[in-house]
Amino acid sequence: MIQLLVVDDDDINIFLLNHLLKKSGYPVETVSFTNPVEALQYINSCVADDKKIDLLFLDINMPQMTGWDVLHELRIENISKIPESRIYMLSSSVHATDSEKAAQFPEVSGFISKPVTPEFLSEVFSTIMLAKQL
Amino acid sequence: MLTKDYITPNTLYVNKNLQLSSKKIIPFTTRQRIPKLRTVGLSIVPLALTADLTVLVYMILLSAATLICSFLIVRAGKLKQEVESKTRELAEQNNYRQQAEALAEANKVLFDVAVEGVGLGVFTWILATREISYNQKWASIMGYNLSEIEQNSTTWLSHIHPEEVSNVKSNIIFFLRSGEDHYQFEHRVRTKSGDWKWIMAYLKVQERNEAGKALKVTGVHLDIDDMKAKQLELHKITRELMHSNTELQKFAYITSHNLRAPAVNLLSLSELFNFDKPDDELNREIINKIHRSSRLLNDTLNDLIEIVSNKPGCTETKEDLDLAEETDHVLNSIEYLLKQEKAEINVNFDDVPQIKYSRKVLHSVLLNLISNALKYRSTDRQPVINISSYQLNGLNYLDVKDNGQGIDLNRHQTKIFGLYQRFSRKPEGKGLGLFIVKSQIESMNGTISVDSKVDQGTTFTIGFNKFEYN
Numbered sequence: 001m002i003q004l005l006v007v008d009d010d011d012i013n014i015f016l017l018n019h020l021l022k023k024s025g026y027p028v029e030t031v032s033f034t035n036p037v038e039a040l041q042y043i044n045s046c047v048a049d050d051k052k053i054d055l056l057f058l059d060i061n062m063p064q065m066t067g068w069d070v071l072h073e074l075r076i077e078n079i080s081k082i083p084e085s086r087i088y089m090l091s092s093s094v095h096a097t098d099s100e101k102a103a104q105f106p107e108v109s110g111f112i113s114k115p116v117t118p119e120f121l122s123e124v125f126s127t128i129m130l131a132k133q134l
Numbered sequence: 135m136l137t138k139d140y141i142t143p144n145t146l147y148v149n150k151n152l153q154l155s156s157k158k159i160i161p162f163t164t165r166q167r168i169p170k171l172r173t174v175g176l177s178i179v180p181l182a183l184t185a186d187l188t189v190l191v192y193m194i195l196l197s198a199a200t201l202i203c204s205f206l207i208v209r210a211g212k213l214k215q216e217v218e219s220k221t222r223e224l225a226e227q228n229n230y231r232q233q234a235e236a237l238a239e240a241n242k243v244l245f246d247v248a249v250e251g252v253g254l255g256v257f258t259w260i261l262a263t264r265e266i267s268y269n270q271k272w273a274s275i276m277g278y279n280l281s282e283i284e285q286n287s288t289t290w291l292s293h294i295h296p297e298e299v300s301n302v303k304s305n306i307i308f309f310l311r312s313g314e315d316h317y318q319f320e321h322r323v324r325t326k327s328g329d330w331k332w333i334m335a336y337l338k339v340q341e342r343n344e345a346g347k348a349l350k351v352t353g354v355h356l357d358i359d360d361m362k363a364k365q366l367e368l369h370k371i372t373r374e375l376m377h378s379n380t381e382l383q384k385f386a387y388i389t390s391h392n393l394r395a396p397a398v399n400l401l402s403l404s405e406l407f408n409f410d411k412p413d414d415e416l417n418r419e420i421i422n423k424i425h426r427s428s429r430l431l432n433d434t435l436n437d438l439i440e441i442v443s444n445k446p447g448c449t450e451t452k453e454d455l456d457l458a459e460e461t462d463h464v465l466n467s468i469e470y471l472l473k474q475e476k477a478e479i480n481v482n483f484d485d486v487p488q489i490k491y492s493r494k495v496l497h498s499v500l501l502n503l504i505s506n507a508l509k510y511r512s513t514d515r516q517p518v519i520n521i522s523s524y525q526l527n528g529l530n531y532l533d534v535k536d537n538g539q540g541i542d543l544n545r546h547q548t549k550i551f552g553l554y555q556r557f558s559r560k561p562e563g564k565g566l567g568l569f570i571v572k573s574q575i576e577s578m579n580g581t582i583s584v585d586s587k588v589d590q591g592t593t594f595t596i597g598f599n600k601f602e603y604n
Contacts, residue, residue: 012423013399019406061391065545093390094390
């Protein structure tokens with residue numbers, strides 16, 4: 001099973017993503033948070049329990065802390081402990097600034113302008129499954 | 135031979151013995167020596183008539199006289215040449231001096247034209263005695279008559295702007311010690327009427343002692359007030375434009391994001407709708423979310439309209455406002471909310487009871503800051519809001535202080551006044567209020583700053599008139 005963590009303050013986005021995943025039929029287990037602070041706590045507990053997170057979808061514009069802030073926290077605390085995670089930044093923004101910024105973080109695999117599409121999921125999941133087989 | 139216009143040493147000898155005069159053609163310097171020679175010649179003549187020995191001695195003496203004469207003649211020729219050369223030299227020097235005097239006169243005219251035309255204040259500074267002799271223009275740049283000012287360095291230094299005086303002094307000291315000949319700098323001086331004026335000062339070391347220490351400095355002051363005012367105005371405009379540009383970029387980013395997010399959701403939700411089974415449970419959820427997204431889109435559009443309509447220009451009319459009265463007005467409009475939150479409001483406008491400001495902006499600012507204080511109150515204590523006005527360095531300030539949740543400034547300092555910035559999950563916070571407050575205050579040339587401690591409270595300070603040049 002692929003362990004997916006979704007952090008997005010907009011619950012409609014999480015709702016839509018869950019439906020898309022259900023329809024796609026990928027072997028995926030999803031945990032989602034609308035509050036990034038709680039998500040960080042969850043990551044900490046995963047590290048403590050030695051539980052893997054294969055994939056992280058991280059929204060950029062959130063009220064308590066931005067996706068960039070979350071990355072920063074992960075860097076100083078846990079990023080080294082979840083090295084096999086693939087991180088994708090998500091945003092409704094279509095501004096180049098976000099994708100440019102994403103490129104500056106080596107731990108970030110990509111930037112997606114919402115909505116998340118079946119094509120994108122297919123690409124990401126096939127990569128992860130291939131990596132798991134290897 | 136004797137009729138020749140010039141004489142050689144030998145012919146002169148013949149002349150003497152034959153008592154022939156050649157005075158007319160003997161040059162001036164040679165003529166002076168001749169009487170001496172003639173005396174010698176005459177005293178020898180009686181001896182020659184008495185004996186052969188005498189003749190011999192006479193001949194020897196004649197030869198000696200001839201030699202002396204030759205020497206004197208050569209010497210005289212040289213002297214003549216020297217005198218001629220000196221005369222030429224003197225004439226040339228005289229000519230040069232006349233030319234130099236003419237040039238100096240022309241330069242003085244040029245200098246006077248430059249000093250008067252450009253308005254140069256000129257002074258000479260004797261460092262040892264601190265004496266400075268200023269010209270009339272130097273004094274008049276600062277609105278004085280020359281007779282009104284003391285001719286010493288204190289006159290200049292005591293008129294320099296307090297913000298610049300220590301810098302100017304240390305720069306002058308540095309310059310005098312550096313061994314450099316020129317130094318140029320700008321500073322403000324206080325004029326007789328009490329205004330400040332920008333001048334450009336130029337210093338040049340005129341004299342140094344053997345050790346190279348500067349003894350005398352000549353200086354020029356140029357009134358650059360108009361130019362400086364334009365330059366500062368240009369800097370200010372550039373800064374404002376750059377600021378506006380950054381703000382616009384942020385605005386474009388956040389509005390495009392906030393408009394696009396619900397629009398994208400609406401599209402995705404409508405695609406998910408199961409038209410084959412309208413009564414499906416999922417469809418009900420989708421409709422519910424479509425409704426929420428539509429409302430969010432509508433709210434965002436309304437926010438945008440509010441921002442655009444709430445951005446007053448500097449043309450906003452200012453009127454004399456009584457702070458207590460205006461604050462009461464605002465508090466009355468949210469009486470229900472104050473009662474509901476059991477808020478305690480303390481006001482103190484004793485120091486500055488009145489300000490000249492836009493009523494619309496003051497209301498909006500107070501309303502936003504007070505409602506924010508209530509919205510982000512601490513759940514552990516009764517909300518207390520202190521509103522006070524005071525003066526600092528001649529400027530008026532208003533503080534709105536609460537004992538609420540506070541903001542983590544280390545994390546949010548740069549974002550506090552940003553558009554759609556929220557630091558709490560309280561549903562009513564849209565992150566719009568402080569953005570509007572800031573843009574309104576800035577459009578009135580004011581400032582707003584924040585001081586806050588998490589779980590202790592927040593103080594917003596509004597500066598009513600930004601310190602500006604003039």
